Amino acid sequence: MIIPRIYSIHDQAITIEFSQTIDEQINMQVIAWQYEIESNPFPGFIECVPAYSSLTIYVNSDCNIDDLKNHLQKKINITENKNHFNVFSNNQDAKTIEIPVCYDSEFGFDLPWLSNTLKLSIEEIIQLHSEHIYRVYMIGFIPGFPYMGVLPAQLETSRKQNPSLKIPTGSIGVAGKQTGIYPAEIPGGWHIIGKTPLTIFDKSSESICLLKAGDRVKFIPITKKEFDQFQ
């Protein structure tokens, strides 16, 4: 049984830390708690931010964080004792989203290096990467960047020693046990294996982000021609 740690990170923010691991079951707990709190907001509640294995709750001056800590502790105790907190029923909002990816070496410019390092052919890398379904653990680092996992063990690598100065928008990267999509052109240390024609972050759209924590992602390989034709 996990005993979460509850602590403040600001006079108006509390973190519930479920563990210090990247684990699907733990992240499901995080998202379940996020939904639970968002659907039953208390006075002073502003927002919740899920991460791999923790949930942070931001409040305003209408809420005393000591009271909030006690309230959360009680809620956690009830959940632990009665075991009534159904993780799965609280994750119903999560979607499975298919994301087309062109793994052409023009976009996946680190494929040759990865192939060499991982002792896998480029085709094997593409197959391994696209046959798995990944969980979106959290969005962060820059606006709209989804941290997804868990990558098949054969594809695990460390980050680049020297980050690339410009990674194009839509690039698909891998690092450690994770895979991600670059929502904007920025420097980055992940190895780039392809590119999606989809817009995953749009600050002026209603939904802002195509993905949210708790969603599942399946990458669908497409050809260069299909990529170019994608509207």
Next chain:
Amino acid sequence: MSITILKPGISASIQDLGRWHYQKFGIPVGGVMDKFSASVANIICGNEVNDAIIELTLHGTEIVFNEDAYCCISGHGCTAYINDTKIQFDRLIKIKAFSILKTKPTRYGCRAYLAIAGGFHLNKIMGSVSTYVPSSIGGINGRNLITGDIIHFTHKINKTQKDNTIQISESDFAYANWHINITHQHSESNQTTINCVIGPEWSLFNESSQHSLFNTSFTVSNDSNRMGYRLGGNELSLIQKLEMISSAVAMGIIQVTPKGQPIILMADAQTIGGYPRIARVCAADLPKLAQCRPGDIISFNHITENESFHKLSGIQKKIDQLKISVEMTNQ
């Protein structure tokens, strides 16, 4: 009605109290660095505390008023002039059309706030006008202000018959006939004491680092900005190497890099961080911290979580009190 930026100075940007509700998409809260001074300027103008405001970093800004306007400047880091006459901070001022506001260097502080009665008119993105430069969100085209920018405002004085009668005769500006004494936390000095609560990873730091944090001083480095303050001083180290799983952050967290350098996360910090957090700044002291400029010396004072929360409530009361005082002067 509008103002035109003649010179942005070292840096000037449109802000409000931040872009809340979007951190789960990786969008930082941002907003003004010194919430207290920004709130003071807006309240004196009869605005809401969350109304758009211009954050002026240090000096060198020049702004022309294209129409008569009521405004207030609050904060620190510069002195302000209207057509070469020095003006007071924390006062409601009526400024004549075509007058020029200039800011000049001073020795202390870092950020001043210009509010205009009625508020600046800007499109909100995700509920806020705050400028977040790294992702080009908010403000004018998501960037800091530049020469030639025109910012519109509505001339509106709330319930202020009196203020409308501020007489501008020969001069280019005039003060309202009321004055409220504001006690800013910022001391006119380059040395500041900041109250802190120990952080979630406090116990994982070795004793000498724990001792250093509260018994030695740190210097705000030159590469400090709206995202974070990097501090120079004693190296802080963990008892043993630690791989942390990233989690959400907040303004004021003092995280320590693998090289032992403390960084205090400020308004524009990323939403997620993975460095150990030795301590966090009491939220009531964030305005004071936001007024520290590169080269300033900071000492940290250890307080409890409860003390920290009460200090914040104290600031909130001060702001509420100010609102009431301003309303009363206008009755």
